Amino acid sequence: MKTLTLNPIAKVAGEVHLPGSKSISNRVLLLAALAKGTTHITNLLDSDDIKHMLNALTALGIGYKLSDCRTRCDVHGIGGLFNHPQALTMFLGNAGTAMRPLTAALAASNVDVTLTGEPRMYERPIGHLVDALRQWQADIRYTGSEDFPPLHIKGKALQGGSMQIDGSISSQFLTAVLMVAPLLAGDSEIDITGELVSKPYIDITLALMQRFGVTVQNHNYKRFSIKGNQLYRSPGQWLVEGDASSASYFLAAAAIKGGSIKVTGIGKHAVQGDIHFADALEAMGAEVEWGDDYIMVTRNTLNGIDRDYNAIPDAAMTIATTALFAKGPTVIRNVYNWRVKETDRLAAMATELRKVGAEVEEGHDYLKVTPPATLKHASIATYNDHRMAMCFSLVALSDTSVTIEDPDCTAKTFPHYFSLFQQLAC
Numbered sequence: 001m002k003t004l005t006l007n008p009i010a011k012v013a014g015e016v017h018l019p020g021s022k023s024i025s026n027r028v029l030l031l032a033a034l035a036k037g038t039t040h041i042t043n044l045l046d047s048d049d050i051k052h053m054l055n056a057l058t059a060l061g062i063g064y065k066l067s068d069c070r071t072r073c074d075v076h077g078i079g080g081l082f083n084h085p086q087a088l089t090m091f092l093g094n095a096g097t098a099m100r101p102l103t104a105a106l107a108a109s110n111v112d113v114t115l116t117g118e119p120r121m122y123e124r125p126i127g128h129l130v131d132a133l134r135q136w137q138a139d140i141r142y143t144g145s146e147d148f149p150p151l152h153i154k155g156k157a158l159q160g161g162s163m164q165i166d167g168s169i170s171s172q173f174l175t176a177v178l179m180v181a182p183l184l185a186g187d188s189e190i191d192i193t194g195e196l197v198s199k200p201y202i203d204i205t206l207a208l209m210q211r212f213g214v215t216v217q218n219h220n221y222k223r224f225s226i227k228g229n230q231l232y233r234s235p236g237q238w239l240v241e242g243d244a245s246s247a248s249y250f251l252a253a254a255a256i257k258g259g260s261i262k263v264t265g266i267g268k269h270a271v272q273g274d275i276h277f278a279d280a281l282e283a284m285g286a287e288v289e290w291g292d293d294y295i296m297v298t299r300n301t302l303n304g305i306d307r308d309y310n311a312i313p314d315a316a317m318t319i320a321t322t323a324l325f326a327k328g329p330t331v332i333r334n335v336y337n338w339r340v341k342e343t344d345r346l347a348a349m350a351t352e353l354r355k356v357g358a359e360v361e362e363g364h365d366y367l368k369v370t371p372p373a374t375l376k377h378a379s380i381a382t383y384n385d386h387r388m389a390m391c392f393s394l395v396a397l398s399d400t401s402v403t404i405e406d407p408d409c410t411a412k413t414f415p416h417y418f419s420l421f422q423q424l425a426c
């Protein structure tokens with residue numbers, strides 16, 4: 001297995017222009033495909049998750065042209081749902097932002113599709129989404145285990161109507177039904193059961209739908225009302241914001257070992273909830289400066305904090321390794337759904353943090369990290385989880401080196417992460 005050893009880094013400083021947001025890239029690609037007109041997307045993320053969405057669009061006959069090292073994409077929308085009656089099989093890797101929204105869009109299209117993925121995708125539950133779509137009479141069948149992909153979808157015109165959807169495991173299920181609802185014949189009322197998790201991702205969905213000309217009524221994240229029989233219209237140009245989750249590693253590095261680091265491509269008006277990772281760093285003691293198109297963090301002494309991170313589950317992982325450099329314990333609360341992402345992130349994080357010397361309490365939905373006096377070298381297993389690999393790069397900001405196993409797993413969202421990270425060393 002390939003490994004990467006990062007030697008101790010004495011100081012970091014500099015500027016990073018962020019690759020495009022994964023969440024926005026895959027939403028915009030899908031909305032652009034369904035919209036009337038051509039959408040000219042710039043700063044598109046070039047990573048595995050996005051390739052899976054693009055391959056799906058190709059298979060469905062959507063015309064698009066990639067340029068500028070795949071960061072520019074001109075998508076020719078079809079002004080409605082997909083129409084590809086010949087049977088297809090689509091491999092979607094482990095991309096939740098492809099699997100979930102495509103399931104809903106395809107269930108309402110004239111298609112006959114089997115959605116497959118990596119082995120881990122078959123352990124990530126999708127039952128709440130399928131149960132919800134079946135209330136709209138969708139024809140979806142599990143071809144492996146009940147409640148998990150792979151799925152066989154025999155798409156057909158759906159009327160919409162009232163639906164109850166469980167929001168307690170993933171917000172991506174709600175995102176999926178919201179995006180397809182305006183294209184159905186009738187109006188829809190979507191009621192959320194369970195406490196909706198990861199709410200800011202719903203804000204991203206609603207903001208993007210709005211830019212494509214569709215308004216959703218959000219009744220306090222409990223009920224959503226959407227008029228049917230609408231059309232998405234291309235907004236023309238679209239610049240994808242930098243990825244706020246990817247920004248977290250650089251901002252944390254500055255807080256731990258700056259100098260200052262400035263990330264550009266996101267700023268105080270960004271639509272991604274993960275920008276609030278910077279607020280958590282500030283609460284730990286870092287200095288944060290916000291611009292229209294940048295966030296800059298400067299080092300200060302860090303203290304452990306105890307917080308609810310349900311709104312920012314991805315960036316919260318970065319807090320877990322930043323905690324190694326704080327004074328006192330750090331508690332990361334209300335992140336049960338870490339267990340159903342790329343790996344069981346609560347278990348994986350606890351195991352690997354202990355290897356570098358931390359004392360860790362792993363709860364059902366929380367992690368308490370007490371840093372050691374000095375960190376130990378370890379070879380970090382990454383569980384095919386890009387965020388495990390990126391989070392543990394921060395250990396090199398101590399007096400010890402760290403070995404990252406399978407560093408190429410960052411290809412899911414950030415193929416060039418390690419070269420950018422190492423360039424900040426000074």
Ligand SMILES: O=C(O)C1=C[C@@H](OP(=O)(O)O)[C@@H](O)[C@H](O)C1
Binds near residue numbers: 172198
């Ligand atoms: O909608 C999105 O773009 C995402 C929502 C979140 O998932 P959950 O809603 O499952 O927490 C997040 O973890 C994921 O990386 C991207």
Ligand SMILES: C=C(OP(=O)(O)O)C(=O)O
Binds near residue numbers: 094097342387413
């Ligand atoms: C949970 C993640 O991915 P996905 O979009 O596949 O859910 C993630 O990127 O941390």
